[in-house]
Amino acid sequence: MTATTLESNIWETLNRGRWALMRFYAYLGLIAGISAMAMYAPGGYDEDAFLYQILSMQGVIWGGTGVLLGCGLAAVGSTIKPGLLESRTAGNIVPWLDGGTLMVILACIWALFEPAQSAITYEDQSNLFAGRIIMAMNVLFIFSAIAYLAYLFAPESFVGRVATWSAYAGIYAGGSALLLRWHESYLFDMDIGHAPVANLYEVFIMLFIITAAVYLALEKRYHAKAKAMGAFVMTLVAAGVFYGIWLNSIGQGDIKPLVPALQSYWMKLHVPMNFVGYGAFAVACAAGMAYLVRHWMEGRNGEAKMLKIFPSLDQLDQLAHKSVAIGFPAFTLATILGAAWAAEAWGGYWSWDPKETWALIVWLIYGAYLHARVSHGWHGKALAWWAVAGFLVTMFCFLGVNMYLSGLHSYGRLS
Amino acid sequence: MVSMTGDSADYQSVGLGIDLTNPKEWELFHAFMDRMGKIGDKKSENASVEAFQEAVKDVFGDKPPERFENMGMRTLNAVNMLPQLPWPKLPMPSEYNQVYYTGLQLARDPGMNIVWIGSAILTLGLCIMFYMPHRKLWLIIRPESKKTNIILAGMATRNPIAFDLAFHDLLIKLEEDFSKI
Numbered sequence: 001m002t003a004t005t006l007e008s009n010i011w012e013t014l015n016r017g018r019w020a021l022m023r024f025y026a027y028l029g030l031i032a033g034i035s036a037m038a039m040y041a042p043g044g045y046d047e048d049a050f051l052y053q054i055l056s057m058q059g060v061i062w063g064g065t066g067v068l069l070g071c072g073l074a075a076v077g078s079t080i081k082p083g084l085l086e087s088r089t090a091g092n093i094v095p096w097l098d099g100g101t102l103m104v105i106l107a108c109i110w111a112l113f114e115p116a117q118s119a120i121t122y123e124d125q126s127n128l129f130a131g132r133i134i135m136a137m138n139v140l141f142i143f144s145a146i147a148y149l150a151y152l153f154a155p156e157s158f159v160g161r162v163a164t165w166s167a168y169a170g171i172y173a174g175g176s177a178l179l180l181r182w183h184e185s186y187l188f189d190m191d192i193g194h195a196p197v198a199n200l201y202e203v204f205i206m207l208f209i210i211t212a213a214v215y216l217a218l219e220k221r222y223h224a225k226a227k228a229m230g231a232f233v234m235t236l237v238a239a240g241v242f243y244g245i246w247l248n249s250i251g252q253g254d255i256k257p258l259v260p261a262l263q264s265y266w267m268k269l270h271v272p273m274n275f276v277g278y279g280a281f282a283v284a285c286a287a288g289m290a291y292l293v294r295h296w297m298e299g300r301n302g303e304a305k306m307l308k309i310f311p312s313l314d315q316l317d318q319l320a321h322k323s324v325a326i327g328f329p330a331f332t333l334a335t336i337l338g339a340a341w342a343a344e345a346w347g348g349y350w351s352w353d354p355k356e357t358w359a360l361i362v363w364l365i366y367g368a369y370l371h372a373r374v375s376h377g378w379h380g381k382a383l384a385w386w387a388v389a390g391f392l393v394t395m396f397c398f399l400g401v402n403m404y405l406s407g408l409h410s411y412g413r414l415s
Numbered sequence: 416m417v418s419m420t421g422d423s424a425d426y427q428s429v430g431l432g433i434d435l436t437n438p439k440e441w442e443l444f445h446a447f448m449d450r451m452g453k454i455g456d457k458k459s460e461n462a463s464v465e466a467f468q469e470a471v472k473d474v475f476g477d478k479p480p481e482r483f484e485n486m487g488m489r490t491l492n493a494v495n496m497l498p499q500l501p502w503p504k505l506p507m508p509s510e511y512n513q514v515y516y517t518g519l520q521l522a523r524d525p526g527m528n529i530v531w532i533g534s535a536i537l538t539l540g541l542c543i544m545f546y547m548p549h550r551k552l553w554l555i556i557r558p559e560s561k562k563t564n565i566i567l568a569g570m571a572t573r574n575p576i577a578f579d580l581a582f583h584d585l586l587i588k589l590e591e592d593f594s595k596i
Contacts, residue, residue: 116590317576325546330539336534349530370545377575 025074034064106176140170145238203237210279232286273334280327285391287320355409
């Protein structure tokens with residue numbers, strides 16, 4: 001037995017059956033426990049130090065109880081109904097949660113490398129450690145994009161593996177750096193501290209991570225067949241990385257105190273959920289572009305070498321649909337959460353703020369995409385163009401509204 | 416305040432020279448500005464004087480108060496000076512009482528729970544609409560003398576593309592399984 005098959009067997013065991021189910025329910029229990037702490041615990045939810053509330057003894061007790069209850073539920077459930085062990089939901093979702101746990105562990109390790117408290121000043125944030133990890137993420141993502149592009153012209157499996165692994169490394173670097181930033185924001189002053197989803201720079205990093213993660217999930221599912229599409233996804237990400245570097249160079253990457261309107265737990269739900277939508281739409285756009293490129297190459301010269309490693313037109317069509325299918329419910333939920341937040345903070349569910357109007361446009365575009373496909377059987381070139389155009393509108397909703405239009409969402413703009 | 420060089424960092428304050436403690440003087444200044452605005456392009460000496468007289472009439476009627484001359488001079492000077500200042504300029508009162516206020520908005524929404532339920536149903540409906548397969552399959556097994564005739568048929572109202580694939584896979588599996596018998 002070779003090392004690879006042994007390794008994959010361990011993964012198979014861990015991500016399937018009893019182990020996966022136990023872990024799945026343990027994570028669910030953890031989330032439920034922390035949510036219960038925020039809602040019902042005596043200290044309740046402390047906006048100024050929620051991170052440390054989770055990491056304190058109180059968090060350990062509430063979260064740990066949740067984990068134990070979850071494990072117990074899984075054990076009892078799988079005994080009563082062994083069919084649960086075959087469920088694919090647990091096996092599909094657990095790797096994502098494991099990845100999240102790994103990011104938390106990495107962030108804890110990075111925290112050891114922070115400069116001494118006396119060296120940390122709000123005025124000069126350049127000595128903070130997260131900045132270096134974000135720079136590593138930038139390099140990894142750009143390298144990954146180059147490797148994916150190289151794979152198009154030199155389809156060696158080694159090049160493909162390097163591309164995939166550097167994308168994974170970039171995701172973990174970015175995710176752990178964001179978590180570390182959450183911790184760093186408290187180092188200046190407990191009042192400044194906030195979740196790292198508050199300005200354009202931070203959400204950009206989150207967008208890269210989610211885009212790359214959605215793509216890698218699809219790549220894993222479709223094995224190497226989807227790899228040529230990576231060139232399109234990671235090029236989009238790399239373009240964003242340059243924008244992020246520019247943002248940082250003009251001082252937009254600094255941690256700033258949060259305006260009162262944003263000091264709410266809703267921000268921690270609404271913003272990440274939105275970016276799950278945006279990231280998935282970015283992958284759909286890349287699949288659409290790959291479709292159009294393949295279509296064009298087939299029309300011009302049916303025997304181009306590159307066509308061999310491209311997924312077939314049908315597969316690209318499916319990949320675009322899958323990504324939209326991931327993004328659309330996330331975007332719907334994000335909009336609903338946003339409306340709930342607006343009802344609480346501004347007194348009305350919907351105030352036709354430019355951002356809201358554009359979010360509605362984006363929602364309608366992708367709703368129409370799914371409707372045309374699912375109910376009317378549209379597919380192929382028209383929908384590939386649709387996915388590309390839809391992403392341009394999404395980008396306007398994300399960036400254009402912040403930069404060119406004013407309104408209630410104006411804290412997302414450059415300052 | 417006025418920026419002599421046009422640079423935003425270079426603002427200097429320039430006084431209008433009118434006595435703001437007298438509300439009538441401020442009124443006169445405004446009335447004069449108003450009249451000047453109305454005469455438009457006829458910028459002769461006479462027109463300005465007429466405008467000033469009109470403004471005095473607007474504010475005081477037919478009898479100007481005592482010691483009007485100083486007030487009139489100050490107003491004339493201020494209005495004459497304004498067009499000579501370079502742009503950009505910012506009008507700034509040098510002394511004023513800041514009045515603070517707070518706007519409070521109250522919203523009461525007894526139907527919030529219904530909105531939550533509606534949102535949940537909306538999300539659920541979307542999932543049913545777009546992600547649940549709506550499929551019908553028929554497998555007809557009919558004995559025909561010595562053979563058995565098997566017909567696999569299917570229909571999907573939603574997502575026909577995915578159904579084509581699934582049906583194809585099913586057909587191939589069926590054929591493989593039967594070939595083993």
